[in-house]
Amino acid sequence: MIKPFLRVASPQDARRVLRGFSRLDSEDVAIDGALFRVLSEPIRASEDTPAFNRSTMDGFAVRASDTFGAGESSPALCRVVGEVLMGELVDITLRRGEAVRIWTGGGLPSDADAVVMVEHTEEVDRDTIEILKAVAPFDNVVRRGEDFKAGDTLVGVGHRLRPQDLGLLAAMGRSSVKVFRRPAVAVISSGDEIVPIDQVPPSGCMRDVNRHTIHASVIEAHAVPVWVGIAPDRLDVLAATIDHGLGSADMVIVSGGSSMGSRDYVIEAIQAYDDSEILIHGVSVSPGKPLILARVGSKPVVGLPGHPASALVCFEQFVVPLIRRLGGEDVVNPFLRPTVTARLTRNHPSREGRMDFVRVRLQGEGHAITATPVLGKSGMISAMVRAHGYICIQEDCEGLYRGDHVTVNLFSNWIEEHLEKEYLSGHEVARGSSGDLFESSRQEKLSRV
Amino acid sequence: MIKPFLRVASPQDARRVLRGFSRLDSEDVAIDGALFRVLSEPIRASEDTPAFNRSTMDGFAVRASDTFGAGESSPALCRVVGEVLMGELVDITLRRGEAVRIWTGGGLPSDADAVVMVEHTEEVDRDTIEILKAVAPFDNVVRRGEDFKAGDTLVGVGHRLRPQDLGLLAAMGRSSVKVFRRPAVAVISSGDEIVPIDQVPPSGCMRDVNRHTIHASVIEAHAVPVWVGIAPDRLDVLAATIDHGLGSADMVIVSGGSSMGSRDYVIEAIQAYDDSEILIHGVSVSPGKPLILARVGSKPVVGLPGHPASALVCFEQFVVPLIRRLGGEDVVNPFLRPTVTARLTRNHPSREGRMDFVRVRLQGEGHAITATPVLGKSGMISAMVRAHGYICIQEDCEGLYRGDHVTVNLFSNWIEEHLEKEYLSGHEVARGSSGDLFESSRQEKLSRV
Numbered sequence: 001m002i003k004p005f006l007r008v009a010s011p012q013d014a015r016r017v018l019r020g021f022s023r024l025d026s027e028d029v030a031i032d033g034a035l036f037r038v039l040s041e042p043i044r045a046s047e048d049t050p051a052f053n054r055s056t057m058d059g060f061a062v063r064a065s066d067t068f069g070a071g072e073s074s075p076a077l078c079r080v081v082g083e084v085l086m087g088e089l090v091d092i093t094l095r096r097g098e099a100v101r102i103w104t105g106g107g108l109p110s111d112a113d114a115v116v117m118v119e120h121t122e123e124v125d126r127d128t129i130e131i132l133k134a135v136a137p138f139d140n141v142v143r144r145g146e147d148f149k150a151g152d153t154l155v156g157v158g159h160r161l162r163p164q165d166l167g168l169l170a171a172m173g174r175s176s177v178k179v180f181r182r183p184a185v186a187v188i189s190s191g192d193e194i195v196p197i198d199q200v201p202p203s204g205c206m207r208d209v210n211r212h213t214i215h216a217s218v219i220e221a222h223a224v225p226v227w228v229g230i231a232p233d234r235l236d237v238l239a240a241t242i243d244h245g246l247g248s249a250d251m252v253i254v255s256g257g258s259s260m261g262s263r264d265y266v267i268e269a270i271q272a273y274d275d276s277e278i279l280i281h282g283v284s285v286s287p288g289k290p291l292i293l294a295r296v297g298s299k300p301v302v303g304l305p306g307h308p309a310s311a312l313v314c315f316e317q318f319v320v321p322l323i324r325r326l327g328g329e330d331v332v333n334p335f336l337r338p339t340v341t342a343r344l345t346r347n348h349p350s351r352e353g354r355m356d357f358v359r360v361r362l363q364g365e366g367h368a369i370t371a372t373p374v375l376g377k378s379g380m381i382s383a384m385v386r387a388h389g390y391i392c393i394q395e396d397c398e399g400l401y402r403g404d405h406v407t408v409n410l411f412s413n414w415i416e417e418h419l420e421k422e423y424l425s426g427h428e429v430a431r432g433s434s435g436d437l438f439e440s441s442r443q444e445k446l447s448r449v
Numbered sequence: 450m451i452k453p454f455l456r457v458a459s460p461q462d463a464r465r466v467l468r469g470f471s472r473l474d475s476e477d478v479a480i481d482g483a484l485f486r487v488l489s490e491p492i493r494a495s496e497d498t499p500a501f502n503r504s505t506m507d508g509f510a511v512r513a514s515d516t517f518g519a520g521e522s523s524p525a526l527c528r529v530v531g532e533v534l535m536g537e538l539v540d541i542t543l544r545r546g547e548a549v550r551i552w553t554g555g556g557l558p559s560d561a562d563a564v565v566m567v568e569h570t571e572e573v574d575r576d577t578i579e580i581l582k583a584v585a586p587f588d589n590v591v592r593r594g595e596d597f598k599a600g601d602t603l604v605g606v607g608h609r610l611r612p613q614d615l616g617l618l619a620a621m622g623r624s625s626v627k628v629f630r631r632p633a634v635a636v637i638s639s640g641d642e643i644v645p646i647d648q649v650p651p652s653g654c655m656r657d658v659n660r661h662t663i664h665a666s667v668i669e670a671h672a673v674p675v676w677v678g679i680a681p682d683r684l685d686v687l688a689a690t691i692d693h694g695l696g697s698a699d700m701v702i703v704s705g706g707s708s709m710g711s712r713d714y715v716i717e718a719i720q721a722y723d724d725s726e727i728l729i730h731g732v733s734v735s736p737g738k739p740l741i742l743a744r745v746g747s748k749p750v751v752g753l754p755g756h757p758a759s760a761l762v763c764f765e766q767f768v769v770p771l772i773r774r775l776g777g778e779d780v781v782n783p784f785l786r787p788t789v790t791a792r793l794t795r796n797h798p799s800r801e802g803r804m805d806f807v808r809v810r811l812q813g814e815g816h817a818i819t820a821t822p823v824l825g826k827s828g829m830i831s832a833m834v835r836a837h838g839y840i841c842i843q844e845d846c847e848g849l850y851r852g853d854h855v856t857v858n859l860f861s862n863w864i865e866e867h868l869e870k871e872y873l874s875g876h877e878v879a880r881g882s883s884g885d886l887f888e889s890s891r892q893e894k895l896s897r898v
Contacts, residue, residue, distance in 0.1 A: 035665040049830065052653065086641035086682060089652035105642055105755060107653035147829040154834055162860050163665035164833040167757050170646045170661040171830045192535035193554055197619045203538035204501060204556035212619040216484040216612035233535060306554060308616050333865045338785035380596040381498065381620045384613040385603055411611050416782045 008282035008289065010395070011317065011355050017279045017293060018322050018332040021300055024181045024250060026328070031166045036222045037179035038328035043155040043165070046172050048145035052089065052107040057140040060099040060121060060129060061112035064137040075122065075130035084109070099129060108141060115140035158330045160222075180328030183223045185319075186245030187214050190231045190238060190256035190266070191306060209308045209381060210255035217315045221323045221335070228252075239269035242301065250326055251299055253319065254292075256306035266303045270294045284395065285355045288314040300326075309384040313357045337389070337409040342371035344406050349399035359387035360408055362415070369415070371408055388414040457731035457738065459844070460766065460804050466728045466742060467771050467781040470749055473630045473699060475777070480615045485671045486628035487777035492604040492614070495621050497594035501538065501556040506589040509548040509570060509578060510561035516583040524571065524579035533558070548578060557590060564589035607779045609671075629777030632672040634768075635694030636663050639680045639687060639705035639715070640755060658757045658830060659704035666764045670772045670784070677701075688718035691750065699775055700748055702768065703741075705755035715752045719743045733844065734804045737763040749775075758833040762806045786838070786858040791820035793855050798848040808836035809857055811864070818864070820857055837863040 009017075026040035055061065062078060070076035083101035084090045092100055094111045102108065102115060117140060120133040148154060155165055161179070169177055189208045197207045208230060218225035226249045231241040238254075245252035254266050270276050273296045280293035287310035292303030300322055304311040321332040342362055350356040360371040374387045389410040393400060400406060458466075475489035504510065511527060519525035532550035533539045541549055543560045551557065551564060566589060569582040597603060604614055610628070618626055638657045646656045657679055667674035675698045680690040687703075694701035703715050719725050722745045729742035736759035741752030749771055753760040770781040791811055799805040809820040823836045838859040842849060849855060 031661055032664050035668055050655065051650065084653070087643075087651070087654045088641075105640065105655070142829060148831045152831075154831060160861055163662045163669060164757070164761060164830075164836075164860070166665050167658040167662035167761075168830050168834045170658045171656055171757075173646050173649070173656055175647055191554065192537075194536075197622050198624055200622070201500065202536070204533070205536045206499065206503075206554070207620055207622055209616040209619045212480055213612045213616035215481050216615050219484055220612060308613070308620075312613060312616075331862070331865045333862075336787035336859065336862050336865060338787050380591060381613075381617050382597045382601075382603060385617045387613075410785065411613070412609055413780070413782075413785050416780045416785060 008284045009280045010284055014280050014283050014291070014293060014318055015321060015332045018318070018325050020279075021295070021322065021325050022298060023328045024183060024326050026178050026180050028176045028178055030176050031169050031174065034161050034166060034169075034177050034179060035163065037161050037177075037182070039155060039157055039159045039161060039177070040180045040328055041178040042153050042157055043168060043172075043174075043177075045148040045150050045152040045154060046174075047150050049147040049171055050142055050144060053113075053138075053144055054142045055084075055102045055104060055106045055108060055115045055140060056142055057115050057117045058103050059101075059118040059140065060116045060131075061094070061102045061106075061108045062099045062114055062116055062131070062135070063094060063096065063112060064114035064135050064139065066097055066099075067114070067116060067131050067134040070131045070134045072132050075132050076134075077124070078129050078131060080127050080129060099131075113137045113141070158328055160329060181250075183251060183323050183326040184226050184249040185218045185223050185323065186226045186228050186249035186252040187211060187218070188228045188231055188241050188245055188252065188254045190233065190241075190254050192233045194230050194256060196230065210304070210306070210311050213308055213312055214253060214255060214304070214315060217312065217319075218323070221320045223323045223327065233265060235265045235268055238265045239272060242266075242269050242296075246296055246299055246301070249299075251322065252296075252301045253304060253315075254301070255304040255311050266292055266301075267294075270296060270301055273297070283314075283318070284353060285313070285317060285357065286351075287357065288317070291318060293318065308381055309359070312384060313390075317357070337411070338413070338415075339407050339409055340369060340389075340415045341405055342369040342408050344400055344402055344404045345370050345372045346402050347399065348373050348393070350393040350397055352398050353395050355395050356393040357390050358393060359383060359390050360406075361386055362388040362408065371406055387411065457733045458729045459733055463729050463732050463740070463742060463767055464770060464781045467767070467774050469728075470744070470771065470774050471747060472777045473632060473775050475627050475629050477625045477627055479625050480618050480623065483610050483615060483618075483626050483628060484612065486610050486626075486631070488604060488606055488608045488610060488626070489629045489777055490627040491602050491606055492617060492621075492623075492626075494597040494599050494601040494603060495623075496599050498596040498620055499591055499593060502562075502587075502593055503591045504533075504551045504553060504555045504557060504564045504589060505591055506564050506566045507552050508567045508589065509565045509580075510543070510551045510555075510557045511548045511563055511565055511580070511584070512543060512545065512561060513563035513584050513586040513588065515546055516563070516565060516580050519580045519583045521581050524581050525583075526573070527578050527580060529576050529578060548580075562586045562590070607777055609778060630699075632700060632772050632775040633675050633698040634667045634672050634772065635675045635677050635698035635701040636660060636667065637677045637680055637690050637694055637701065637703045639682065639690075639703055641682045643679050643705060645679065659753070659755070659760050662757055662761055663702060663704060663753070663764065666761065666768075667772070670769045672772045672776065682714060684714045684717055687714045688721060691715075691718050691745075695745055695748055695750075698748075700771065701745075701750045702753060702764075703750070704753040704760050715741055715750075716743075719745060719750055722746070732763075732767070733802060734762070734766060734806065735800070736806065737766070740767060742767065757830055758808070761833060762839075766806070786860075787862070787864075788856050788858055789818060789838075789864045790854055791818040791857050793849055793851055793853045794819050794821045795851050796848065797822050797842070799842040799846055801847050802844050804844050805842040806839050807842060808832060808839050809855075810835055811837040811857065820855055836860065 067076050078099035081098045082092050084106040089107045092109045114135040122130040189211050193205045194208045195201050215225045228245045231238040276296045278294045283291045294301045304314050316334045320334045359374040363370050374383045389408040391406045527548035530547045531541050533555040538556045541558045563584040571579040638660050642654045643657045644650050644654050664674045677694045680687040725745045727743045732740045743750045753763050765783045769783045808823040812819050823832045838857040840855045
């Protein structure tokens with residue numbers, strides 16, 4: 001009756017296996033829909049930007065040499081011979097001692113080579129200014145092609161697009177961009193005891209939590225969830241459900257089957273395919289040990305533990321990296337999370353040779369933050385909800401002591417709520433006289449809005 | 450010709466002003482569409498969870514007292530009188546010395562009070578097991594209501610929903626949830642020199658970058674962008690465009706108008722409303738000083754600088770907090786970003802009394818990371834694309850020295866690319882013999898997939 005112990009892989013081994021999977025194909029998308037998508041083509045500049053010498057200040061375009069030696073006590077006089085209207089290039093030939101009004105973003109006349117900030121000028125009369133500070137050639141000017149030159153490679157393949165990258169595409173007149181397809185992830189819940197959430201669970205049954213947490217986690221990982229269904233602990237039905245998932249998505253996740261019997265069905269269902277392979281069965285992480293990582297053809301099939309909290313840990317550590325790999329990024333790590341340093345409030349043992357993910361709840365104590373392990377059993381849902389983040393205890397560590405400083409990976413922005421309260425209370429004491437900036441009546445008016 | 454200097458507010462003052470705005474109304478959404486939405490109702494448990502004493506292990510349900518004193522050398526004998534099938538509650542009355550097979554998640558017979566893990570048992574014959582380790586009452590069991598009890602408040606108003614929170618709702622059979630409406634943000638670009646990206650800009654003009662970077666940033670902040678249009682530097686058109694924005698959204702963002710003249714039009718357009726107020730005109734941050742923060746009725750109107758990089762800094766520092774405020778969160782901070790500590794490669798001066806946001810590019814040097822300020826002029830687009838993140842220099846700091854350790858707020862997961870390469874190169878050296886886990890032929894097979 002002793003069941004065979006799992007031959008577990010290290011998390012590093014599991015990550016290495018993920019590298020065996022290939023990127024998906026790519027598609028064209030409009031730039032306004034391309035946020036967080038992954039580039040499948042390098043972005044090359046198609047033209048010099050800016051296309052003209054451009055002022056970075058409001059002021060006067062001048063020939064810099066006319067200002068040399070100018071200062072508060074020895075201003076340079078210039079005759080104002082025109083104005084650069086925004087959106088137009090002025091057709092003026094600037095002669096010695098002449099200046100042209102210009103605004104931020106305006107194009108310099110071709111014979112001007114610098115801009116004097118308006119703050120450093122004094123109006124003498126309608127047509128004459130004094131320049132109170134010398135400028136060097138190209139002061140307050142972005143030169144043609146200084147931002148980037150035609151042909152420059154600006155962003156490479158595998159880069160996840162940020163708002164500024166989309167701005168770059170916009171600047172180049174690109175309204176669409178080639179990106180890797182987002183992985184479609186088939187989601188299956190398994191277990192005889194699992195019922196849909198709109199049913200009242202009969203005795204011994206429970207509602208399907210994983211369907212919804214995994215759905216959300218797939219979205220958080222910028223992939224596309226495809227719900228397949230709940231499979232009971234029967235090999236034929238589970239196999240058919242996995243087959244349906246393989247047909248409708250780029251990878252399949254089966255949660256549940258964390259009890260030995262049903263986990264075996266997942267293995268059996270995968271092995272029934274000719275071109276299939278169980279790559280990992282068991283990883284030395286806690287929670288999450290019974291992870292299954294397999295392939296059917298080129299598609300990954302992942303078996304996650306049935307406990308919702310364990311499933312989420314495994315998802316973050318192994319499914320997010322897999323999604324990133326399929327989705328064209330050249331990394332197999334979880335996404336970085338915001339972190340905060342906190343002091344542990346109690347000892348926490350860990351087993352050597354196993355990577356432990358410990359959920360913690362944070363508390364503010366003055367300007368310090370403490371982290372308390374959330375000790376709920378792994379099947380408990382409230383434990384994962386009460387947690388603000390998690391700490392990772394490496395394999396070579398036997399545990400942490402009360403008072404140790406730990407790095408907490410935050411699930412959300414809890415820390416801000418804390419800082420916010422700190423700020424507010426500190427603010428009332430330290431800056432009570434700030435009413436000089438806004439009349440109190442204004443404040444009242446606004447708060448009545 | 451000296452233009453009036455702005456009377457600038459501190460970033461703290463600006464944040465305080467944001468508190469004057471009120472949360473939007475709320476709506477019901479399906480839980481599968483509720484990720485990152487903000488709760489407008491507290492989540493209270495409607496029933497005890499779990500609804501029955503549940504096993505957390507595969508093994509045998511027993512009366513704990515039957516195992517007291519059991520050990521490897523003195524096992525306790527038990528008769529196996531049945532099995533708890535998943536999804537069913539077994540109708541067995543456990544007598545002294547009896548055990549029932551049970552799986553993870555299974556419901557205990559009402560008179561069993563603990564579970565012995567299968568690993569701690571030995572099969573003697575079909576109906577008899579030896580128990581090799583004693584269990585205490587409720588070992589390996591989650592008791593009814595231990596996760597949460599009917600009536601418990603589990604998550605409060607203003608909380609941004611994470612995957613695990615949606616799991617909690619699912620566990621309670623809730624298919625929808627009440628959340629604050631996502632703020633609709635009207636986006637306007639202003640300036641005579643701005644043309645849509647599908648046009649070749651005439652001399653002196655440039656393509657509308659901000660429309661697209663702000664669109665993406667609004668999405669990143671979990672709000673809904675509403676494009677209104679490009680307004681030239683004419684008061685009547687700008688006022689009509691802002692009015693259109695106010696009619697179609699919860700707040701309005703006008704980018705551009707960073708030159709003095711057009712900025713004044715934004716102010717004038719706002720002041721033309723009876724119930725309006727300029728709350729902030731200028732903030733002591735760099736880049737971003739000419740920020741305008743106003744209200745028309747209860748709706749915020751924000752004027753962002755025209756330079757794309759400056760506009761993004763202001764967006765993160767002041768618009769994200771405003772979106773969070775309108776969207777029901779009780780904080781007025783930017784979202785936390787992942788951070789990394791890096792060593793500055795050169796001195797960087799800063800003006801006291803001003804908060805400086807310095808974009809940096811990171812580089813890996815062995816296991817250390819260096820940060821180099823990206824020195825592009827503020828109008829340059831490539832500078833914001835080249836940056837991996839930014840550092841913040843506080844108002845009371847006159848600058849940073851080469852070699853100083855700085856905290857870099859990351860725009861994306863650059864650091865992982867670096868770690869990944871480190872891992873790979875380190876891996877080849879340190880773990881070259883890992884082939885014992887997976888045969889090399891398997892690896893090759895997978896890479897051919």
